[in-house]
Amino acid sequence: MIYSDIPQETIRRLPLYLRRIDQLIKSDQEHVSSQDLARDLRMNPAQIRKDLAYFGDFGTRGVGYDAERLAREIRSILNLDHTWNMALVGVGNIGSALLTYPGFERRGFKVRVAFDKREELIGTEVGGVTVEDEARLEQSVTESGSKLGIVAVPSHSAQEVAQRLVKANVKGILNFAPTILNVSDGVRVTYVDITTELCQMVYYFQE
Amino acid sequence: MIYSDIPQETIRRLPLYLRRIDQLIKSDQEHVSSQDLARDLRMNPAQIRKDLAYFGDFGTRGVGYDAERLAREIRSILNLDHTWNMALVGVGNIGSALLTYPGFERRGFKVRVAFDKREELIGTEVGGVTVEDEARLEQSVTESGSKLGIVAVPSHSAQEVAQRLVKANVKGILNFAPTILNVSDGVRVTYVDITTELCQMVYYFQE
DNA sequence: TTCTGTGAATCACTTCACAGCG
DNA sequence: CGCTGTGAAGTGATTCACAGAA
Numbered sequence: 001m002i003y004s005d006i007p008q009e010t011i012r013r014l015p016l017y018l019r020r021i022d023q024l025i026k027s028d029q030e031h032v033s034s035q036d037l038a039r040d041l042r043m044n045p046a047q048i049r050k051d052l053a054y055f056g057d058f059g060t061r062g063v064g065y066d067a068e069r070l071a072r073e074i075r076s077i078l079n080l081d082h083t084w085n086m087a088l089v090g091v092g093n094i095g096s097a098l099l100t101y102p103g104f105e106r107r108g109f110k111v112r113v114a115f116d117k118r119e120e121l122i123g124t125e126v127g128g129v130t131v132e133d134e135a136r137l138e139q140s141v142t143e144s145g146s147k148l149g150i151v152a153v154p155s156h157s158a159q160e161v162a163q164r165l166v167k168a169n170v171k172g173i174l175n176f177a178p179t180i181l182n183v184s185d186g187v188r189v190t191y192v193d194i195t196t197e198l199c200q201m202v203y204y205f206q207e
Numbered sequence: 208m209i210y211s212d213i214p215q216e217t218i219r220r221l222p223l224y225l226r227r228i229d230q231l232i233k234s235d236q237e238h239v240s241s242q243d244l245a246r247d248l249r250m251n252p253a254q255i256r257k258d259l260a261y262f263g264d265f266g267t268r269g270v271g272y273d274a275e276r277l278a279r280e281i282r283s284i285l286n287l288d289h290t291w292n293m294a295l296v297g298v299g300n301i302g303s304a305l306l307t308y309p310g311f312e313r314r315g316f317k318v319r320v321a322f323d324k325r326e327e328l329i330g331t332e333v334g335g336v337t338v339e340d341e342a343r344l345e346q347s348v349t350e351s352g353s354k355l356g357i358v359a360v361p362s363h364s365a366q367e368v369a370q371r372l373v374k375a376n377v378k379g380i381l382n383f384a385p386t387i388l389n390v391s392d393g394v395r396v397t398y399v400d401i402t403t404e405l406c407q408m409v410y411y412f413q414e
Numbered sequence: 415t416t417c418t419g420t421g422a423a424t425c426a427c428t429t430c431a432c433a434g435c436g
Numbered sequence: 437c438g439c440t441g442t443g444a445a446g447t448g449a450t451t452c453a454c455a456g457a458a
Contacts, residue, residue, distance in 0.1 A: 015406035079409045097304035172408045199222035201379045202286045268457040
């Protein structure tokens with residue numbers, strides 16, 4: 001299914017809806033209304049209805065949305081109905097935290113291969129994955145079929161690593177290095193920079 | 208200095224400008240133009256000029272911005288001209304990665320106190336900070352003068368921890384738990400959820 | 415010239431308000 | 437009734453296009 005003209009912001013919110021709906025399902029709620037979600041997520045119910053309506057008429061007037069069905073639909077829209085293999089580069093602080101982070105699996109994300117260039121790390125096992133020599137990156141990532149790459153190396157190597165991941169057919173990169181990556185069109189980069197987030201926050205602290 | 212009617216998006220971008228300007232200063236560039244920044248950050252130069260002009264006329268026509276001066280101005284706008292103490296709760300995978308993460312210090316963020324409820328962690332030192340019993344949270348956070356709290360506990364305790372941090376006079380919370388926090392008005396919450404980011408990314412992978 | 419600062423125009427997203435269906 | 441789905445109105449952010457200063 002190909003959708004068009006969907007606001008980026010809608011896509012940003014869908015995973016939040018899904019997360020909440022899954023929680024409600026766990027507490028045995030069968031129906032979810034836009035009001036329920038809006039209350040829980042602190043937003044406007046019309047926003048939620050509009051977001052969902054881009055993809056079809058999932059709701060029942062007077063009732064709301066069937067929770068199971070809605071969760072299924074959102075998973076399908078987001079491409080979450082199969083496992084996504086990932087390749088991690090850089091098994092330092094952040095890298096090892098990600099390798100042992102259980103949150104990925106629940107949504108079908110799985111780190112299949114991990115790399116570092118530090119001798120002492122190569123061959124060790126972290127979170128069930130054996131760390132390989134970064135020299136093997138292209139070959140091993142391609143073999144693993146990973147379409148997602150995680151860059152968790154120091155910023156001076158981030159660009160080079162990103163390029164090599166792209167060569168290994170990665171379609172998206174999650175970048176933890178505080179630097180902008182140049183990648184070919186069609187490859188998406190998502191930046192995670194906590195320091196930047198903190199900077200934004202403290203701006204609002206002036207009284 | 209109090210500014211008004213500044214778009215939120217402008218505030219989101221200022222730290223990115225600052226990060227890049229700092230890099231350019233390091234490579235001895237004395238002047239920065241909106242075009243330079245726009246090229247490096249992949250954005251429209253008019254956007255950058257407009258963002259900066261909200262806060263004053265920092266540039267020189269025909270020349271650009273004085274790099275040092277601009278960095279100083281942005282740091283001042285963002286409230287980065289003094290150190291911000293932080294309190295971390297939850298010394299698990301993410302928590303310990305944060306305690307040893309060197310990126311905070313460069314911008315003046317410093318984790319002063321850390322807590323966990325697990326006996327075996329209390330008293331141990333991670334990244335130069337001694338882990339305290341979570342029972343001491345309110346007292347110790349208040350004493351440390353931390354205005355920023357980091358929630359890195361499992362989601363079922365996140366809400367409780369957040370409330371206790373607010374009680375200890377924290378003005379902002381960085382939440383790593385995949386759950387929405389209810390906090391009193393005036394307390395800002397920033398959510399970091401990598402799984403959610405990945406979900407967004409793979410939406411765009413359908414061909 | 416070159417590059418900033420900025421009104422005006424455009425674009426993108428949100429919210430309102432209500433028709434329509436169960 | 438209650439809640440969805442949706443045009444229309446409203447809001448906010450981006451980009452254009454150019455006047456004006458060095």
